[in-house]
Amino acid sequence: MKLRVLGCSGGQIPGYNLSSFLINDSLLVDAGSATSVLGFKAQQKIKNILITHIHLDHVMGLATMADNLYGNCASTINVWGINDVVSGLKSSLFNDTIWPDFTQITGESQGWPVLSFQSIPEEKPMPIGNSTVTAVRVNHIVPSVAFFIENSKKTLLVVGDTGPTEKVWLMARRKKNLSAVVLEASFPNRLQDIAEMSRHLTPRMLAQEVDKLRKPSVPILVTHLKPQFRNEIIAELKRLKHYHLRILKQGDTLVF
Numbered sequence: 001m002k003l004r005v006l007g008c009s010g011g012q013i014p015g016y017n018l019s020s021f022l023i024n025d026s027l028l029v030d031a032g033s034a035t036s037v038l039g040f041k042a043q044q045k046i047k048n049i050l051i052t053h054i055h056l057d058h059v060m061g062l063a064t065m066a067d068n069l070y071g072n073c074a075s076t077i078n079v080w081g082i083n084d085v086v087s088g089l090k091s092s093l094f095n096d097t098i099w100p101d102f103t104q105i106t107g108e109s110q111g112w113p114v115l116s117f118q119s120i121p122e123e124k125p126m127p128i129g130n131s132t133v134t135a136v137r138v139n140h141i142v143p144s145v146a147f148f149i150e151n152s153k154k155t156l157l158v159v160g161d162t163g164p165t166e167k168v169w170l171m172a173r174r175k176k177n178l179s180a181v182v183l184e185a186s187f188p189n190r191l192q193d194i195a196e197m198s199r200h201l202t203p204r205m206l207a208q209e210v211d212k213l214r215k216p217s218v219p220i221l222v223t224h225l226k227p228q229f230r231n232e233i234i235a236e237l238k239r240l241k242h243y244h245l246r247i248l249k250q251g252d253t254l255v256f
């Protein structure tokens with residue numbers, strides 16, 4: 001399994017792209033920066049997109065990608081989310097007001113819709129492309145999930161934006177072939193009140209979550225650092241010496 005980090009920032013300033021991960025060139029997990037990083041041909045290779053939650057920093061590229069591909073889309077792209085995510089995408093983004101409904105539009109140059117929204121059940125493995133994907137609810141200010149993505153006997157766990165949570169760790173503990181976990185640290189420790197209010201993690205809170213996993217050898221790929229606090233968060237993460245942490249950088253490609 002090849003994981004390419006298109007963006008892993010919890011905010012956008014030049015040089016810091018919003019959350020988006022590309023798996024084996026055809027499966028996208030969140031779409032924050034998909035169109036600011038991927039060229040047109042790479043966008044055309046995407047067949048499936050998993051959306052953890054509908055916050056703008058995770059779906060922006062979905063809107064712009066649909067617009068880019070209209071008239072040049074060989075097959076409809078399936079956009080997967082839990083029911084709350086699908087209904088939110090329909091009512092709040094692709095609602096023909098803030099952006100056209102690209103699940104409906106066809107014409108002479110585009111014989112089928114560019115996007116199709118697909119509901120993924122919670123806690124039930126679902127074949128998507130060459131992977132098996134399981135969505136598990138986490139703890140964010142809007143409905144949000146983690147995705148277990150299983151491929152060639154390896155499992156990658158991508159946890160969406162979250163505060164302290166339980167179920168996903170319970171399930172992750174049972175996975176024998178867990179290769180890595182993508183987990184957020186949005187705020188520095190001194191801003192724990194904001195992290196709690198907005199259901200995010202600080203490095204101290206991240207360590208408490210990692211303890212729940214009880215798999216010290218599994219690397220934790222840290223994401224979603226707010227760029228304005230990045231140096232402070234990194235210094236705090238580096239002090240967590242007993243944890244197997246890797247702070248993700250955009251442009252990273254990891255192979256499991």
Ligand SMILES: [Zn+2]
Pocket residue numbers: 053055140161
């Ligand atoms: Zn969010």
Ligand SMILES: [Zn+2]
Pocket residue numbers: 010019055057058161224
């Ligand atoms: Zn976010």
